Structures are given as C-alpha cells and as structure tokens.
Amino acid sequence: MIIGTAGHIDHGKTALIGALTGVDTDRLKEEKARGISIDLGFAYLPTEAGILGFIDVPGHERFIHTMLAGASGIDFALVVVAADDGVMPQTREHLAILDLLGVSHGIVALAKADLADPARRAAVSAGIAAALAGTALEGAPILAVSARTGEGIAELRAALVAAAASFAAERQSGRFRLSVDRSFALSGAGTVVTGTVVSGAVAVGDRVTVSPSGLAARVRSIHAQNRPAERGSAGDRCALNLAGDGVSAQAIARGDVVLDPSLHAPTDRIDASLRVLATETKPLGTWFPARLHHGAVEVGARVVPLDAEALLPGAEGRVQLVLERPIAAAVRDRFVLRDTSARRTIGGGRFIDLRAPARKRRTPERLAVIDAAAEADPVAALAGLVELPPYHLDLDAFARDRALAAEAPAALASALGLVTLAAGGITFALSAARWTALRAEIVDRLAAYHAANPDLAGLGVEKLRMELAVRLPKPAFLVALARLAQEGVLAVEGAWVRLAGHEVRLAERDERLWEVVAPMLAGPERFRPPRVRDIAGRLGEPEADIRRLFKLLSRLGKVDEVAHDHFFLRPVVSAMVGYAEALASGGEFSAAAFRDRIEGEAGTGEHAVGRKVAIQILEFFDRHGVTLRRGDLRRINRHRLDLFGPAERSASDEGAAKITAPSEGRDAEESYLR
Known part of the structure; x- marks a missing residue:
C-alpha cells in the first residue's frame, strides 16, 4: 500500500514518517537547512501486512505542484494536522486535492499532541471533522500522536497495518504504465527512474517507451517497494534501471510516463x-x-x-x-x-x-459521443459508441486509450458480438446490426444500379463507399467487400463492384465484331494498337459503329481509351502500370525510360511505340492519378495501382497476346471481311 502525507507546512509530516519508519525523508541539503520539505521524500516500512511505502509531500503553498506529483499515485492518505495550529489553508487545499483525485481511504494524525491539552485536542478534532465533511475522507478516524514523545505512534502504525491488510488496491489487468517522479544517474547502474506503477506490470528485460518523447528503453533491473525484484505491478512503488540509445537522466523528466510501447500515443x-x-x-x-x-x-x-x-x-x-x-x-x-x-x-x-x-x-x-465514452465500464462505453455516428471505431485505439490489456480488443468484440474488419494494422469494429444493415444497403444499391445500367459491368468502389449510410474508411471498406465476395454476395473487379449474379453481354452482332477487333489490339501491336479509324477502314465498318463498340467495351472494363479514339486492352494497360511501378522503384522515371521499357517488350521496327504514344500513355496515367508528374519526371501513386486491376509483368503479357496470335487475328479478320 502506498501512503501519502497531506497537510500544512511545519505540521510535522516528515517527523511523523521518521517516527514510523526511522527514515528522514528530507534528503536535500536545502531541506535540512530550512527545516521544510521542498521535494518528494520516500520511506518504506516492512510490516506483517507487507511493505508500506510512504510519500512525504511538501506542505508549503509554493510547492503544491510537487505535492500533486506525489499525491496522484497514493492509495491511502495520512493527513497531518498540528494540534497547536489546527486546520490551516494548505490543510484545506490538500484535502480538496485528495478529494479531486478520488482518494477515499485515509486517517488523520493529530500531530504535536504533546503541545495541546485535552480541550485543545477536542477543539482541533472538531475542526478537522468539519473540514472533512463533504469530502471522500469524511468520517476518517483521528488519532493523537507525537513524534517527540512517541505518543500514539504504535497505535498509528497498527492502524496503518490494519488498513493495508484489508486494503483492496485496484490491480488493473491493463498494460504497464509508471508515472515518473524522479530521474537520476546512479554510479555503476546508469539511468534510474522512480514512480508508482499506475496499471499493469513490468518485468526485467521488458521493452518500454518513455512517453511523450517516444524514447525506447529496456528494463535492466527493478526495485519494487525498495527491494530488488524481477517484477513490478500496479500499486507498487518502483525504481527502474533503464538502458538504451539516448536514455539518460536528462532525457527523462518528472511527469514522463514509462509504458508499454503499444500505449505510446500522446x-x-x-x-x-x-x-x-x-x-x-x-x-x-x-x-x-x-x-x-x-x-x-x-x-x-x-x-x-x-x-x-x-x-x-x-x-x-x-x-x-x-x-x-x-x-x-x-x-x-x-x-x-x-x-x-x-x-x-x-x-x-x-x-x-x-x-x-x-x-x-x-x-x-x-456530446452524445462524450456521454458514451464517459462510461467507466469499457464494455458499456464501447456498446454506446458503436451505435453513434460514424457507427464504427478503431477497436485497438479504444483499448489503447484506456490502457486495457493486449487481449482486450478481442474480448470486447466477443462480449458485444461486434463485426471486426482488420485493415492496415487497424481493427475496425461495428455492431452486428450495423453490419447487417450495411450488407443489405450494398446489395440494394448495386441491384438498383444494375437495373438502371444493365449494360455496365458495375459501380465504382469509391462511389459506392461514399453513398452508404455507414461510411467505412477505404481500407476497411475494401476488407468488407472482400468478405462479401467470399460469401458469394458480390464480385470486385479492380475499381468496380457488382452483384455476383450480374453479367453484361454484348449484342450478337457486337459480340461477333469484338471477336474480330480484339486480336487487332493484342499481339505485337498491343502497345500501339490501331485507332478507331484504322480499324473501321480495315473492316469496312462505319467509324461510329466501331467507336460505339469501344465505348461499350470501356464501360465493361475490357478496354481503356488512352487517347482520343485510341483504345488499349485492359490487361495491356494493367501490364503498363506494372512497368511504370517497376521503373519507379528507384524513385522517379522519365518518359524516355518508360518508352524504352515498353519497346523492350514490344520490339522496335513497325511495332515500335515511339515517344508520342509513350507520352499519351503516361498522360492517361496522370489523369487517373496513377502517376504524379513533376516537370519531365513522374512517380507512382501507390494508392491508385489497383485502378486497372492487378499490375501484370512482362512474363504474363502472353495472357493479352493469347487472344490473338497474329495468324489467328488475320484469319478472323479475313473471315469477317468475306
């Protein structure tokens, strides 16, 4: 149990701890010279109920900030009021602070009792009771003591031991946090920090982070309750010997928190x-x-x-x-x-x-979100939050901000029956009811879109996401679509999504025409296919009919219009995205390098791509955000690489050419013309 003193300056707090433990907590030269506590002092008392840790705080109004640093980590308050002075301003302020910090266990020592007669003791005790009224310490016992004569010291010690024996300190199962109140260098050991373990536990060898600076460290050794230990737990007063790059007494200050690295989020x-x-x-x-x-x-x-x-x-x-x-x-x-x-x-x-x-x-x-988050029980808080806009949350961040145990996210999801979507190192969670509603809304919107656009392959993934009532972040939405695809509800094809049963077919004449046109866009010519007018001329078809066919095929995701009336097969465009990605692996690339890369696949001569076509292709990528141009150089936008489907490498270009070995293409063309 950690016991913290409270009370006005010169009321005998330090002397009382000395009488109880035999330790003078005034360690600074100035403290001894002035006879008052300036900084926090510490003492330990081995008892049959375990080791009692004492934090002695200053009583001077100028050092209330130091008092707060010590009081924030205590389990039990030892309020000291001098019998000759009675309740004083800092007595009242310390009591108010203890109340605000939620310290509800304590005892009042009527110190310097040898200086007061029974009447005075009674009057001061009445004043103490009045000062405690309305606070969490209301009704705390009052014991008369004297550090000088020894009166009441044994009784006070017995009362503290009894409190420690029955005291049920809150032992959180959460992750480790220690609030640093001292940082110093110890000869032969290195950097040592002291403080009270607020939650969780730490062991020798653990990796920790000093927050908010983010300094990484390793625990070399531990003293818990002033004794060497392999482990320190919530409620323990600990000294940690830390090691690591940049770790020094100057790099860690009072107020920093040593914690589990997963909790570092200032x-x-x-x-x-x-x-x-x-x-x-x-x-x-x-x-x-x-x-x-x-x-x-x-x-x-x-x-x-x-x-x-x-x-x-x-x-x-x-x-x-x-x-x-x-x-x-x-x-x-x-x-x-x-x-x-x-x-x-x-x-x-x-x-x-x-x-x-x-x-x-x-x-x-x-304000509704704040009300839900204010629930003390994490399960109740989470249950309320997932029912409020945006109807989903980062489950890992929720557990982190409450310093819950590492296994808490899975346990919380199980307790509430949440649906979780893991994407990009984040676990998004939403209620089962919201998931069911989201699933139904996706199906309804796709069905309506197919009914209005029967000749289109599907709806854009991002457009669908933005139209839904529950707007998941893009990574989570892609995971949701993948889950629905696994269930057979829908299909995702590149940047498009459709219901599993939806299929677009060309009219019979368009299908026959496409069988002839497709080989013209593949094979050796795939990186420089003929334009609409060239195809129309070869086949003797009106340009308008060829153009209409290509527009329909573009909506079906089979071709892409790279430049005006210049259409490429989708697998070829995907392959070219792959070439650009490979060129950008070293940073930026030029149009000439891209041209050379494609010609390395297509060859030179009559099938050479040329600078003009290479630039048209890159400008097409620019328009769609696949590449980002800076002067004459370009770099890849990796967030758009899936726009034209999985990027294919040259080894798989045969897939595009397979539609069309050149001889097959000529045979089909001649058959069509006949």
Whole structure:
C-alpha cells in the first residue's frame, strides 16, 4: 500500500514518517537547512501486512505542484494536522486535492499532541471533522500522536497495518504504465527512474517507451517497494534501471510516463469532466487559462466548457482541455487544475476522450459521443459508441486509450458480438446490426444500379463507399467487400463492384465484331494498337459503329481509351502500370525510360511505340492519378495501382497476346471481311 502525507507546512509530516519508519525523508541539503520539505521524500516500512511505502509531500503553498506529483499515485492518505495550529489553508487545499483525485481511504494524525491539552485536542478534532465533511475522507478516524514523545505512534502504525491488510488496491489487468517522479544517474547502474506503477506490470528485460518523447528503453533491473525484484505491478512503488540509445537522466523528466510501447500515443486535446471548487470566485469561461496536473506532470492548459458558455463555481460539467504540449494519459485518469499563478486549486475531474476534435466540439452528436465514452465500464462505453455516428471505431485505439490489456480488443468484440474488419494494422469494429444493415444497403444499391445500367459491368468502389449510410474508411471498406465476395454476395473487379449474379453481354452482332477487333489490339501491336479509324477502314465498318463498340467495351472494363479514339486492352494497360511501378522503384522515371521499357517488350521496327504514344500513355496515367508528374519526371501513386486491376509483368503479357496470335487475328479478320 502506498501512503501519502497531506497537510500544512511545519505540521510535522516528515517527523511523523521518521517516527514510523526511522527514515528522514528530507534528503536535500536545502531541506535540512530550512527545516521544510521542498521535494518528494520516500520511506518504506516492512510490516506483517507487507511493505508500506510512504510519500512525504511538501506542505508549503509554493510547492503544491510537487505535492500533486506525489499525491496522484497514493492509495491511502495520512493527513497531518498540528494540534497547536489546527486546520490551516494548505490543510484545506490538500484535502480538496485528495478529494479531486478520488482518494477515499485515509486517517488523520493529530500531530504535536504533546503541545495541546485535552480541550485543545477536542477543539482541533472538531475542526478537522468539519473540514472533512463533504469530502471522500469524511468520517476518517483521528488519532493523537507525537513524534517527540512517541505518543500514539504504535497505535498509528497498527492502524496503518490494519488498513493495508484489508486494503483492496485496484490491480488493473491493463498494460504497464509508471508515472515518473524522479530521474537520476546512479554510479555503476546508469539511468534510474522512480514512480508508482499506475496499471499493469513490468518485468526485467521488458521493452518500454518513455512517453511523450517516444524514447525506447529496456528494463535492466527493478526495485519494487525498495527491494530488488524481477517484477513490478500496479500499486507498487518502483525504481527502474533503464538502458538504451539516448536514455539518460536528462532525457527523462518528472511527469514522463514509462509504458508499454503499444500505449505510446500522446495527446494535447482532451475532453473531460470537471468539477469546479466552490471556493472559486468566478465562472470558468471559454479559453480559461490554467495549469493541469496529471500524474507527476504539470502543463499549461486552456479550458473550453462544452455544456454552456461558462462553468460556475461548485458546478460539474464537460469541458475540453487544450494543452500547451502533449502528455501521456489514459481515459478515466484523474487530473487537477490550478490557476496560472500557482496560488490556488480550481478543480479537477477525469479524462473522457483523449482524441477530442478541434471543431464541432459542442454539437449534440459530439456530446452524445462524450456521454458514451464517459462510461467507466469499457464494455458499456464501447456498446454506446458503436451505435453513434460514424457507427464504427478503431477497436485497438479504444483499448489503447484506456490502457486495457493486449487481449482486450478481442474480448470486447466477443462480449458485444461486434463485426471486426482488420485493415492496415487497424481493427475496425461495428455492431452486428450495423453490419447487417450495411450488407443489405450494398446489395440494394448495386441491384438498383444494375437495373438502371444493365449494360455496365458495375459501380465504382469509391462511389459506392461514399453513398452508404455507414461510411467505412477505404481500407476497411475494401476488407468488407472482400468478405462479401467470399460469401458469394458480390464480385470486385479492380475499381468496380457488382452483384455476383450480374453479367453484361454484348449484342450478337457486337459480340461477333469484338471477336474480330480484339486480336487487332493484342499481339505485337498491343502497345500501339490501331485507332478507331484504322480499324473501321480495315473492316469496312462505319467509324461510329466501331467507336460505339469501344465505348461499350470501356464501360465493361475490357478496354481503356488512352487517347482520343485510341483504345488499349485492359490487361495491356494493367501490364503498363506494372512497368511504370517497376521503373519507379528507384524513385522517379522519365518518359524516355518508360518508352524504352515498353519497346523492350514490344520490339522496335513497325511495332515500335515511339515517344508520342509513350507520352499519351503516361498522360492517361496522370489523369487517373496513377502517376504524379513533376516537370519531365513522374512517380507512382501507390494508392491508385489497383485502378486497372492487378499490375501484370512482362512474363504474363502472353495472357493479352493469347487472344490473338497474329495468324489467328488475320484469319478472323479475313473471315469477317468475306
């Protein structure tokens, strides 16, 4: 159990810990010279209930920020009030901070009891009870103690041991996080950081990340509760000896968080719930400046009320916190706000959403998302979120932001019967009902499209995605289509999608004409096929009829009009995309290099492609976003490589030529002319 002191300056916190543990927690030279605590002090007490860890915090108002760094990691509060002074300003502020941090277990030590008679003790005890009223520590026992005479020390120790024996510290099964409150270099060991393990566990040899900097490190050794250990768990006070490139005491600061690498996702804009202390004299309006304390970190923040234009003293509401710099945090973490002059505590609350938007933060839709995310139970929160626009979410990010265990995404999906779509390293999730509705809408839209366009092969994938009520990100949508294709519901052909039963057939005359024309576009001429007028002249057909046929074939995805009246077979276009991709493997490429690559496949002489045709092909790719031009050079846009189907390499060009060995082409042409 981690015990943290609280109380006014010079009320005997450090002396009391010394009487309990035999350790003087004032370690700094200035602390000993001035007789007051300036930084955090630490002591440990082995007992029959385990090792009790003590965090001694400063009581001076100037060091409240240091007090917050220590108080944020405690399980049990030891509130110290001097019998000769009674409740003082920092006593009240410390009590308010403990309340905002949710510390509900504690005991009050009426210190320096040797300086007060029974009447004085009774009066101060009454004042303490009044100060505790309305806080999470209301009704906490009060014990009279004296570090000088030893009065009550044994009783206090026994009370702490009893509390530790029955104390059920929240042992999260989540991933590892340790809030750093000290970082120093130790001779013979290297860099050491200390802090309280907030969640999960860490073992010697583990790889960790220091957030928000992203510094990678390895755990060389561990001290848990002031003893060498192979493992540290949630609630333990730990010292970690870290190693790695760039790891140094100067590279890691108080307020950093050492965590499981998968949790590294700093944020500087957070939606939260905030309770303003009744002691505030003015409402908190939009862009109210404050200092945010979370764990051991302190950072400047602006407060934007979300429920109204201002948040009144004593009220609680939803706010957005815009930070000066990113911090490492988790949903449901507690925080405290103080004024910018560091003179008073304003309020505190819990983080709700670490990925808050900069725009439309007060819309009813956004507030509904915040309400759902505010649920403490991850299952309840997730169940609410997937039923709100956009009706899907990143399941891995949801578990990460709550520091849940690595197996949590799969467990959550199973508990709620979610449909998951894994794409690009992200697991998208939506409810079974939304998936069923999405599936039905896709089928209905494709059926309607086929009914209106019976001569077209299908609907564009991106056009279909943008028309649906549940608009999945493109990678997830492609996975969804692939899943429906596996079920036999539809078919995906390059950038087009159709119902599985939909088939477009040419009219009988067009089919016979295509049988003759197709060989003309393949074989040796495939990279420089004849134009519409040339084909019409060979066959004695009107140009308009040949052009109409090609337009229909283009909609069917069999040919592409690379230039005006210049049509290429789709497999040939796909192969040329492959050539461009290969040329771009080294960066950018020129039109001359592309021409040479094609001529290497087609040969020179009468079938040579030439610069003009090569440029027409590349300009066609430019128009469709397959290539991106910069001056005389081009590079590949890999997001558009599938536009004309899987890119084929030269070894498979025979597939395009197979329609048409040259002799077969001439025989078919002669037969048609006869």
